Amino acid sequence: MTMDMRNELPPAQAARKAWLSLMAKAPDSAMLALWNAQNCTPSFTWLRRPETGTVMVRGRAGGTGAPFNLGEMTVTRCTVQLDNGTVGHGYVQGRSHDKARAAALADAMMQGDAAEALQSAFLTPLSQQLAATKAKRARKAAATKVDFFTMVRGED
């Protein structure tokens, strides 16, 4: 069902979902290093200062059945408003207020003229870093895949 909802998102929302998801999942250090390199210091006001809380993670019985509560994870969120009125939300995994702030500012800026520049200088490299880490893990997993062969029993 989630898949259907995802597919139904209009392009603008789908794009926003993609960059918010990317920033939420990026490791703190990688994200902040890249963000700080952008020297993006737009003036803004806090609509909601960074606060750390949790999201209750759910699973399904048997992987496919009734939802159940697996346990919580830490999440930090905040909301900013740029001087031109654009609102940006930061929702990130973990407890870094700096990362949430960067995500909210990037979210706001991605809705304006700076979007293209920010996409190529910040989001795309970040996404490539994450993909590279993921791909490396997948290759290591692949190397541990078993190739079965059958021993030939003695011939007569």
Add this chain to the structure above:
Amino acid sequence: MYVAVKGGERAIDNAHAWLGEERRGDHDVSELSVAQIREQLSLAVNRVMAEGSLYDPDLAALAIKQARGDMIEAIFLIRAYRTTLPRFAGSEPIATEKMACDRRISATFKDVPGGQILGPTFDYTHRLLDFKLAAEGGLSDAPEGDAQQGDVPHVLSFLDGEGLIQQEKQGANTPPDLTREPMELPANRPLRLQSLARGDEGFLLSLAYSTQRGYARNHAFVGELRIGDVPVEVEIPELGFAIEIGDITVTECETVNQFTGSKTESAQFTRGYGLVFGMSERKSISMALVDRALRWEELGEDNLGAAAQDEEFVLSHCDNIQATGFLEHIKLPHYVDFQSELELVRKLRRDTMAGADSTPAQEAAE
């Protein structure tokens, strides 16, 4: 009963100061950093996250350091911290069929689509101490292969397709939450799974083992065990759509168990389920076996009086923080309680002595 007593402040302060010093240990040995614990004792970190019921590797590593490696103390610290945090939302159920698998094995099918992926496992090691690690670890690069494309399907979905295994029932979108409302018995399966997911690994291991030894035996095969990362998706009210809020590592175990069937219903395998934060293979298999044993009534089996079938017994005793809280409180001052018992025993003894000399024994004091 225990009563408040004053006078221990100085002793307590000094005890805590000494605790800090003992925690640090020999100053000639360099201090452990939280990052070192997170990276190099990751399975300990995983256990603290799973039983602390909070996914945050840095916090779990800090708790392990603070607790001097006492896992239950570390779990206690995480549970206590968790209660200080506001809860923003509940997630969509994680889609484990989309897991990026580090490990994925099946004990039921050799040639399973997606293959048997061993991952970074202790299996097949000889359990011989590696003295090279005592000197220095050194960096070893793991070999790489050609990464698989696409999702790795659940093994049980193949049995499901043929109708050979019982289908899971659907349930409420918002499951009951034992961290919000006190657990009521009988519990339903979602509540049981929540309780088991944060339950003590050792307790669940022993219970699961008891089913294998014959106390409510249910012949479990590990249909599939998979470990890897899944994204967690959450609906954000301000946005009006869901985003992926993070990636978490989980271990999932699906067991294929003894079949049921009757004259009207054809025979089908049944299933048990384990899902745990982090890489926690032993815990997830244990959870699946205990989950399956607890389903005896729903599956029309007999109550054999086994501990693993007894929901009240399992759920009331699997939480190590509840257990240790009650257990350890008996070391706190019970001076008044004990004084009264002491008085009673003395009185009984006096009465017995007196009774030996003269006649009728007095009633024991209440």
